Amino acid sequence: MTGTASRRTVLSAALAAAAGAGGAAPSAAQGAAAAARTVDNHFWATQGDWSRGATAGVRLVTGTRPGVAIGSSVRRTTYRDPHTGRTSPWECGSWTSPSHRPGAPATEIVVSWNAHTPAGTWMQVELTGIYSDGGAMPWYVMGRWASGDGDIRRTSVDGQGDGRTSVSTDTLSVDAPASGLRIASYRLRLTVFRTPGTTRTPTVWRVGAMASAVPDRFTVPASAPGLVRELKVPRYSQNIHIGRYPQYDNGGEAWCSPTSSQMIIEYWGRRPTAQDLAWVDPAYTDPQVCHAARHTYDHQYEGCGNWPFNAAYAATYRGMNGVVTRLQSLTELESLVRAGIPAITSQSFLKGELTGAGYGTAGHLMTVIGFTAAGDVIANDPASPSNPAVRRVYRRREWENIWLRTKRRNAAGKVVSGTGGVCCLYWPESPTSAQRGALAALGVH
Template sequence: MSRAEQPSRRTVLAAAASVAAAAVAQGVVPAVPAAAATESDPDAEGTGRAGPSQVEYCCWTTYSDWRTGTAVGVEAVGGDRPGVVIGTAAGTTSYTDPHTGKTATWEYGTWTGPVHRLCVPATEAVVSWNADTPAGTWIKVELRGTYSDGTDTPWYVMGRWAAGDQDIRRTSVDGQGDGRSGISTDTFALTDPSTGLRLASYQLRLTLYRKPGTDLTPAVRRLGAMGSDIPDRFTVPASVPGPGRGRELKVPRYSQEIHKGQYPEYDNGGEAWCSPTSSQMTVEYWGGRLTAEQLAWVDPSYADPQVCHAARYTYDYQYAGCGNWPFNAAYAATYQGLQGLVTRLGSLTDLETLIAAGIPAMTSQSFLASELTGAGYGTSGHLMAVIGFTADGDVIANDPFSPDDDAVRRVYARREFENVWLRTKRYNASGKVTSGSGGVCYLYFPVAPTPAQTTALAAVGLR
């Protein structure tokens, strides 16, 4: 997510659990959710999956799903990949792009999803989406929640997004909050979970925009949210090797480091491109390819120009980086036949279940150099693609923070990897308590998965 040797600008989890961290340091009917993924119970033995459910992912993807929402100026469409599109627009509105200063008028329509009551009252939520946005169109994604005390949050903007960067600049929105919750780049988080307050339910809202007087339309194909309540923990229980042992997927290897200094307008160049590099490796594993025309803007002297392309088209102009989680998932879904989402997994067993079905995962982790043997660096936030497991159950990863493409494949000790990925608290190099991702990952998989892949996704709470 961030440049490996510098602090991440992401503040996810830090504000949401500041009080709890200090304490630890001292001592479809409408979008029926798949079974919530189980998390690790600190007292459990074996796989560490015996604890209560703490993560729930819910999504809208089918024609029936899209019919459950309230549509104003949009309509549901069926076919091979159902979604919502603009019909007869609800009206016009103006938008001033904060990153260009340009004001333009747009026709728009809205789709508001039904209220979804969380099976797991949450401290955090991440919304992700898949959409087609032809030139002249874009979308806005919002979330409104109801707290466990019955009061409501404001409508929070979770992203203003387009696949391209000519009509608007895709952006997260800073400065949103009501004193009890707020948005940190791409994550809804409660300000103080120690009070017992939780997000009990939520609604999602889409606004689709197009140039006035045209028949252009964006099409949103998947909309989902991951809610979670992961306890503060510096360590997680050790798992035992499972279904992914001895399986390694043939995922292309790309280094972010060979792009140092290239296109510094996108977060100072390749040294900060772990997220789009991991995304591009995984997209190409599934057969996604860019045309010469799409890559024509890249300096022809640069190796692996597709990594430069991924950086440009995942870049969040507010965050000023390429590590916005939903923007990466949305980028992957711009490739024909692919869909993407952001969630949390509960254990390495979950990861092995996916690997065994041929599905790699991009995981987010933070660690000191001494905590992950063989990495050779420390990071406050870094993405890599998990592509397999050795016969002994150790993790095989394509780690983009490598000097060249040949060096990208790494094997990391199972126990070390699961801890730096699944924990929510850690000590940084200064000895201060800071946050960990708690098992965050991006998953990209086919629009039409195989039966085995469908089963594996369902086993980890996804569809």
């Protein structure tokens, strides 16, 4: 049931420690303003957005889903896939974003993208930035991705760092946030690849990032219930897939991310075709969950819990969008559910910290689908023995704290990271006005 936290640094920061180093206490107004700026979402997705970037060998795509695709004046390169050992030639072009300055300097950044990568194509996303002291960050690879696995193996890249920041799977983090160092601005670079001599091309219609600087906290203030609603989201258990396709993160035992993704994809009326599922053993129930695991698998991380890869997988379905973000309160999550948008949330907790779960985890994803009259959280928890058992009701105060805290103590009493409100959001190309408004309130467009 562990999904992400046990093998990488979970999104967390140390602003509280840094603030405690000296200086006058902030006023209530200043504190409220700072809290409002702890998360910054910024995405390039409109025709105007794409036109403001720098292009080299790519063209702008117009229409209902503007984006970038390979154009003329491409350059040639080679890529050695570390997971297959193959070195292959490719034609490629690139698009580089303007610099974006988050509302407050960040300690962590997670990039998301949505794209179509037909056979014979793939893409890479990189990030660079400027530190709060004026120093320059190197270009970091934030993902090499294709929807399939016939040309390259989708992968994160380990071992990236400059002694000030480093990349852990899908998260760029300041190594010592208590020092006061922050990321003041960043740029993204897309590189799109195709088989030489063909006219194939990836098309990227969304790229951006969530930059955050959330204070360290073992507990968060309790929120007041504000919604009674339950969304009709399909229920899938990861545990019925235990032992199936162990090459993808040991089989269903670790498939909380793709199982959660598949639930929401189908909530929006999308699902893989019979042709898509032809590779799955016909004796297996819910073959679409096996399909999701294969198509979210990160060959470097050796798991299906790469957040941007899950968002990108969701966006391979007709008219879908997907991003990784973090929310600052359960009230924000209620606003999404009120508009009809479920969310995939990440949490870590000891057995006994979440009444009714029956397990503890260093990192696990579930799908929040509603709230009871008492304000308790209704979740489709894939760590369940069967599909009917997936629907759970968790106590509001317990769930709120394990989701939003950034620090916790593990079973050995050691202080480790909490997940700090991380979530994935998927929604259709043409949302309702209420859904558009709920997303816009978070800075997601």
